Amino acid sequence: MRILIVVQRYGADVVGGSESHARSTAMRLSLSHHVEIATTTASDFWTWASHYPAGDDEVDGLRVRRFPVASGRSPSFKEIEDRLVFGQHSLADEERWLAAQGPHCPELLEFLHREGRSYDAVLFYTYIYEPTALGLRIVPERSALISTAHDEWPLRFAPYRALFQMPRAFGFLTPEERDVVHGVFHNGHIPYEVIGVGMDAPPEDRDASYRTRFPAGPLVVYLGQVREGKGVGELLDGWTAYRDGGGRGTLALAGVQRMEIASRDDVVALGRVSDEEKWSLLACADVLVLPSRLESLGIVLLEAWQVGTPVLVPSANKVTSGQVTRSGGGWVYDDGAFAPALAGALGAGRAPGESARRWVREECSWESFDRRLGRLLELAAA
Amino acid sequence: MRPPLLVVVQRYGEGVAGGAEAHARELTRRLAPHLDIEVLTTTAQDYRTWENHFTAGIEWVDDVPVHRFPVLRPRAWDFKLYERRAFAEGHTLEDERIFVDQQGPYSPELLEYLWRRGRDVPHVLFFTYIYYPTVRGLPIVPEKAVLVPTAHAEPALLLSIYEPVFHAPRAIAFNTEEERALVHRRFRNERVPNDILGVGVDVPADRSADRFRQRFGIEGPFVLYVGRVVESKGCRELFGHWERWRRAQPERRVTLVLAGQAEMAIPRREDVRHIGIVSDEEKYDAYEACTAVAVPELLSSMSMVTLESWACGRPVISDAASPVVWGMSRRSGGGLAYRSAAEFGEIVEMLVDQPDVARTLGASGKRFVESTYTWPRIIETYLDLFAEVRMRNA
Numbered sequence: 193m194r195i196l197i198v199v200q201r202y203g204a205d206v207v208g209g210s211e212s213h214a215r216s217t218a219m220r221l222s223l224s225h226h227v228e229i230a231t232t233t234a235s236d237f238w239t240w241a242s243h244y245p246a247g248d249d250e251v252d253g254l255r256v257r258r259f260p261v262a263s264g265r266s267p268s269f270k271e272i273e274d275r276l277v278f279g280q281h282s283l284a285d286e287e288r289w290l291a292a293q294g295p296h297c298p299e300l301l302e303f304l305h306r307e308g309r310s311y312d313a314v315l316f317y318t319y320i321y322e323p324t325a326l327g328l329r330i331v332p333e334r335s336a337l338i339s340t341a342h343d344e345w346p347l348r349f350a351p352y353r354a355l356f357q358m359p360r361a362f363g364f365l366t367p368e369e370r371d372v373v374h375g376v377f378h379n380g381h382i383p384y385e386v387i388g389v390g391m392d393a394p395p396e397d398r399d400a401s402y403r404t405r406f407p408a409g410p411l412v413v414y415l416g417q418v419r420e421g422k423g424v425g426e427l428l429d430g431w432t433a434y435r436d437g438g439g440r441g442t443l444a445l446a447g448v449q450r451m452e453i454a455s456r457d458d459v460v461a462l463g464r465v466s467d468e469e470k471w472s473l474l475a476c477a478d479v480l481v482l483p484s485r486l487e488s489l490g491i492v493l494l495e496a497w498q499v500g501t502p503v504l505v506p507s508a509n510k511v512t513s514g515q516v517t518r519s520g521g522g523w524v525y526d527d528g529a530f531a532p533a534l535a536g537a538l539g540a541g542r543a544p545g546e547s548a549r550r551w552v553r554e555e556c557s558w559e560s561f562d563r564r565l566g567r568l569l570e571l572a573a574a
Numbered sequence: 575m576r577p578p579l580l581v582v583v584q585r586y587g588e589g590v591a592g593g594a595e596a597h598a599r600e601l602t603r604r605l606a607p608h609l610d611i612e613v614l615t616t617t618a619q620d621y622r623t624w625e626n627h628f629t630a631g632i633e634w635v636d637d638v639p640v641h642r643f644p645v646l647r648p649r650a651w652d653f654k655l656y657e658r659r660a661f662a663e664g665h666t667l668e669d670e671r672i673f674v675d676q677q678g679p680y681s682p683e684l685l686e687y688l689w690r691r692g693r694d695v696p697h698v699l700f701f702t703y704i705y706y707p708t709v710r711g712l713p714i715v716p717e718k719a720v721l722v723p724t725a726h727a728e729p730a731l732l733l734s735i736y737e738p739v740f741h742a743p744r745a746i747a748f749n750t751e752e753e754r755a756l757v758h759r760r761f762r763n764e765r766v767p768n769d770i771l772g773v774g775v776d777v778p779a780d781r782s783a784d785r786f787r788q789r790f791g792i793e794g795p796f797v798l799y800v801g802r803v804v805e806s807k808g809c810r811e812l813f814g815h816w817e818r819w820r821r822a823q824p825e826r827r828v829t830l831v832l833a834g835q836a837e838m839a840i841p842r843r844e845d846v847r848h849i850g851i852v853s854d855e856e857k858y859d860a861y862e863a864c865t866a867v868a869v870p871e872l873l874s875s876m877s878m879v880t881l882e883s884w885a886c887g888r889p890v891i892s893d894a895a896s897p898v899v900w901g902m903s904r905r906s907g908g909g910l911a912y913r914s915a916a917e918f919g920e921i922v923e924m925l926v927d928q929p930d931v932a933r934t935l936g937a938s939g940k941r942f943v944e945s946t947y948t949w950p951r952i953i954e955t956y957l958d959l960f961a962e963v964r965m966r967n968a
Contacts, residue, residue, distance in 0.1 A: 354713035
């Protein structure tokens with residue numbers, strides 16, 4: 193089959209959840225199909241400033257067609273967003289949202305109009321940006337939408353109403369994403385596949401002495417951006433409550449730090465860690481905590497399970513708590529009940545991590561991912 | 575309490591001529607006892623200019639509130655230019671967008687109202703796929719939308735801009751099997767729930783062939799044509815076939831009767847009679863009196879004349895290249911089709927010479943209309959469709 197993947201940014205140095213998913217999908221599909229990518233010249237998701245030259249490029253041996261960004265994010269984007277979410281506004285205001293958000297890329301759309309029908313299937317990544325929101329409607333009869341949606345305000349804006357009724361098939365990252373989309377759009381009649389992710393096996397040789405960098409006693413690890421938006425503030429409050437209640441141990445925060453952290457002996461801020469350190473840290477942790485409430489796919493949970501470490505997540509996050517329920521790889525805590533939940537988890541030991549290791553080996557193997565992608569293609573291809 | 579329904583259509587009301595618009599009004603009138611209907615339309619009466627004719631605001635038509643929104647600019651005088659660009663090979667998406675805006679009726683206020691009002695209404699019925707109110711309005715309320723496309727094979731149907739109109743609605747109400755096949759071939763949108771609904775045909779019981787013959791002084795067997803006499807309806811071909819056949823068979827006494835406004839030259843000959851625009855009573859008397867009805871048009875989503883002929887038990891003669899009329903005739907057994915002037919002549923001769931054959935064909939057509947195109951069945955099917963839309967969004 194001839195397959196086209198449409199995504200807002202693409203490249204070896206592009207960081208982003210949906211973008212890296214798009215790239216691994218492209219590489220896996222290219223093992224048995226002809227795959228091309230249509231994207232923009234941007235690499236920064238905020239400004240959408242042109243970074244790559246327009247025209248043909250090659251990434252991982254695949255043809256990447258880059259189209260120029262006619263305009264990036266509007267300087268008044270935040271005001272526009274605030275008005276759409278909180279203020280009086282018109283339909284015309286909502287229709288201007290896409291261009292204000294960027295990347296506005298009319299040439300990509302004209303390309304779909306000219307040549308979209310020469311592909312058997314067109315996979316669109318991320319519902320929210322213009323290339324998908326205005327591109328899918330050009331070739332709906334051969335399209336799959338990998339929406340990477342969560343329950344957020346823009347999901348209800350006018351430009352997306354028809355988008356979610358048109359794809360020939362959906363690729364969801366998790367069953368929870370599917371439930372959100374079905375709940376908002378009442379489009380349960382459109383075929384879908386929960387495609388999840390595929391992952392490489394973790395490296396075999398890890399630094400066994402890594403654990404000695406921390407004091408003796410339980411080691412609780414957080415891995416990700418250290419900022420309020422990811423729930424790290426709540427985590428620190430919960431940690432304090434746990435310690436005040438007589439709990440022992442050390443909390444290690446690994447990741448770029450974007451908030452103030454009061455200095456204390458039992459909290460270690462590691463900053464950004466290398467890939468090698470990451471695996472060593474995950475392997476020696478007694479439990480990984482992921483307090484974020486807005487996570488469309490907890491990759492770090494899957495990585496923890498790959499090395500047999502159990503996890504602790506809030507019940508308020510349907511995606512991560514759903515993952516824990518499915519894998520049996522940890523515990524879920526309710527609002528305000530972090531401290532007792534952590535105490536319980538540390539008392540229970542690593543057994544849940546071991547069973548989740550088997551689950552993730554099966555679920556996230558490349559073979560399983562390929563099978564799910566294959567089913568999605570079957571549903572989408574014209 | 576009756577469930578609310580919005581009806582969106584480009585024009586509506588007194589003096590609005592047009593098949594789809596008449597269809598919209600008749601259907602609205604008949605749905606009104608079951609649903610709390612509000613019609614959203616424009617102030618235009620004439621589709622060639624979209625000139626603001628009606629007053630903006632609410633007017634009651636057939637006891638239904640009709641909300642009219644102003645047309646912000648008339649159809650461009652150079653509209654044909656934009657049409658040519660959009661239909662040309664290698665045109666752009668931008669050409670298509672401009673075409674839809676220029677074609678009109680351009681009424682952004684209608685869209686704003688639909689967007690606000692649409693939140694509280696469980697279903698919205700859109701008439702005609704091609705105009706601005708549907709192209710721009712349907713994607714605002716897709717999960718509540720039921721589309722009556724009235725599509726036929728024409729260049730506009732091939733444009734990308736119409737993809738959402740056919741892929742996003744919750745249901746599509748086609749007029750005929752043929753229209754459905756055409757749309758499915760073009761859009762591959764089979765997944766969108768759909769049904770053949772069409773329009774109902776009510777024929778008056780009091781029909782009199784004698785009354786017609788006396789009023790117009792027409793004797794002997796005749797073939798009837800009903801509708802505007804215009805090239806786009808296939809009249810030029812009809813006249814050509816008629817003249818060629820009559821040259822070959824000059825001694826036969828058969829007349830071609832044309833009922834409707836003339837918009838082209840009509841052959842001046844004794845065996846072609848133009849009786850102009852007729853009343854409903856005269857039209858049904860004419861069906862009663864004729865041997866067969868000629869429907870030469872190639873492009874339509876639906877032929878009311880065909881249904882009316884059959885409802886009166888008269889066979890239909892159509893062009894074999896017409897997907898809709900000949901397709902319906904084949905399925906119903908209510909008519910015959912020609913591929914040449916010679917075949918046209920043979921069909922007329924056979925129907926005149928063998929009244930039994932004409933009667934049998936007409937009776938088959940009548941059964942077809944009664945099984946599909948009657949108002950009680952159509953209204954019931956629409957109500958089922960709306961109930962399904964409500965349920966799925968509940």
